[in-house]
Amino acid sequence: MLSDLQRQRESIMHSRETLGAVDANVGVARQVLATMSRRITQNKLIMYGVIAVLSGAILLLIYAKVNS
16 A cells, blocks of 8 residues: 555656646747737738838839829
């Protein structure tokens, strides 16, 4: 009976250590995903800004061509 309890205790302790390691890995993965999400948002804003500048330049060129 005591040997069974000892094995169960060892099994539980091993599971606890494993879950601690998994929790740490999940925390790191969460930080990486948050960083990736911020970079995606920044890249989208930069892309929209470039599109706006290029569209404005094209419209300016068309306006200048029509008025000359």
